[in-house]
Amino acid sequence: MQLHELETPCLILDRRRLEKNLATMRQQAQRLGVRLRPHGKTAKNIDIVRMALGSRPEGITVSTLKEARYYFENGITDILYAVGIAPVKLKRAAALIKDGADLTLILDTPEQARCVAAAGRSEGVAFPVLIEIDCDNHRAGVTPEDPLLLAIGRLLGAEPGAALRGVMTHAGASYGSRSAEEIRSFARRERDAVVRCAERLRAAGLPCPVVSVGSTPTARFADDLSGVTEARPGVYMSHDLVMAGLGVCGTDDIALSVLASVIGRQTKKGWLIVDAGWTALSRDRGTAAQALDQGYGLVCGIDGRSVGDLIVADTNQEHGIIAHRQGAPPDFDAFPIGSAVRILPNHACATAAMHDRYFVVDGDTAVAAVWPRINGW
Numbered sequence: 001m002q003l004h005e006l007e008t009p010c011l012i013l014d015r016r017r018l019e020k021n022l023a024t025m026r027q028q029a030q031r032l033g034v035r036l037r038p039h040g041k042t043a044k045n046i047d048i049v050r051m052a053l054g055s056r057p058e059g060i061t062v063s064t065l066k067e068a069r070y071y072f073e074n075g076i077t078d079i080l081y082a083v084g085i086a087p088v089k090l091k092r093a094a095a096l097i098k099d100g101a102d103l104t105l106i107l108d109t110p111e112q113a114r115c116v117a118a119a120g121r122s123e124g125v126a127f128p129v130l131i132e133i134d135c136d137n138h139r140a141g142v143t144p145e146d147p148l149l150l151a152i153g154r155l156l157g158a159e160p161g162a163a164l165r166g167v168m169t170h171a172g173a174s175y176g177s178r179s180a181e182e183i184r185s186f187a188r189r190e191r192d193a194v195v196r197c198a199e200r201l202r203a204a205g206l207p208c209p210v211v212s213v214g215s216t217p218t219a220r221f222a223d224d225l226s227g228v229t230e231a232r233p234g235v236y237m238s239h240d241l242v243m244a245g246l247g248v249c250g251t252d253d254i255a256l257s258v259l260a261s262v263i264g265r266q267t268k269k270g271w272l273i274v275d276a277g278w279t280a281l282s283r284d285r286g287t288a289a290q291a292l293d294q295g296y297g298l299v300c301g302i303d304g305r306s307v308g309d310l311i312v313a314d315t316n317q318e319h320g321i322i323a324h325r326q327g328a329p330p331d332f333d334a335f336p337i338g339s340a341v342r343i344l345p346n347h348a349c350a351t352a353a354m355h356d357r358y359f360v361v362d363g364d365t366a367v368a369a370v371w372p373r374i375n376g377w
């Protein structure tokens with residue numbers, strides 16, 4: 001089957017670009033001397049995650065327990081669930097451990113530590129736990145000098161239902177960087193924060209075998225991760241326009257696109273209308289704050305190559321409005337009604353989350369495979 005035969009909108013994955021992105025990050029992890037614990041939240045698919053792991057059957061990161069169960073049932077046992085644990089999810093987490101998964105949880109409050117320990121006791125498991133560290137004021141975590149670090153560590157160490165395994169952080173603020181040097185500085189902050197916390201825990205007689213960092217920009221630009229044991233990038237697998245805007249990849253490296261059909265034109269306004277609105281592209285406007293605003297996505301031909309400065313300037317639920325970045329009229333003859341375009345996403349995780357499967361191509365327009373995605377929680 002060829003791409004032009006697919007019903008639109010749908011999600012296309014270019015396996016050739018994917019393989020190149022995976023190899024680049026594997027080499028980077030090797031160079032830095034850390035284990036790669038790829039985040040499976042962008043892919044939500046076992047074929048992609050197996051390719052990311054390569055020949056080494058090592059661990060992964062997930063963002064939902066549904067992903068954890070899915071990857072576990074497909075043969076991956078070492079799984080870090082990297083969203084602060086909600087007590088209501090502990091029964092499901094315990095079931096995974098009882099079934100044989102080496103599932104690690106994260107938390108950053110004494111209340112969570114007590115809930116985890118109590119649930120572990122009543123379920124008859126010892127939940128492995130990483131304490132979440134705030135390295136950049138972005139979201140969650142205890143700051144490196146916070147007395148809570150040792151308080152939480154001691155709570156976990158004192159209870160048979162939990163086992164302190166280490167610390168983790170995510171430099172989400174690196175997404176707002178304006179230069180490679182700024183990303184490198186976030187990578188240093190990421191490393192320094194968790195290494196400092198590991199030292200504090202060890203000095204207090206607490207175990208800290210795992211020292212975990214990870215975002216795609218910082219993993220790509222880090223130059224020294226000494227003291228760190230693993231990195232958890234995820235979006236690097238497909239990359240996206242936000243990563244391209246940060247200089248982490250080029251637009252030619254983006255492996256994910258949404259196939260859409262031209263369903264109309266507004267010649268006076270210089271618009272092409274396609275059948276991919278925000279339900280296909282997502283509402284993500286991650287490039288709006290970057291030097292080059294890509295609207296809701298950059299338009300490519302059906303072969304995946306850029307056609308210049310056409311972007312999805314606006315979206316409704318099922319309509320995308322394509323316009324030239326500088327307002328010039330598009331070449332309407334090149335996009336007849338029914339013709340197909342591919343739209344590169346701002347944020348791969350958000351766009352992919354709108355779809356339940358990938359149509360896989362190998363750098364051309366022939367559909368080589370169809371892979372499912374595990375959405376939901």
Ligand code: PLP
Binds near residue numbers: 083215216217
């Ligand atoms: N670790 C955690 C806790 C995350 O939340 C994320 C992404 O949100 C990652 C790792 C992976 O980062 P990226 O999406 O930049 O690859």
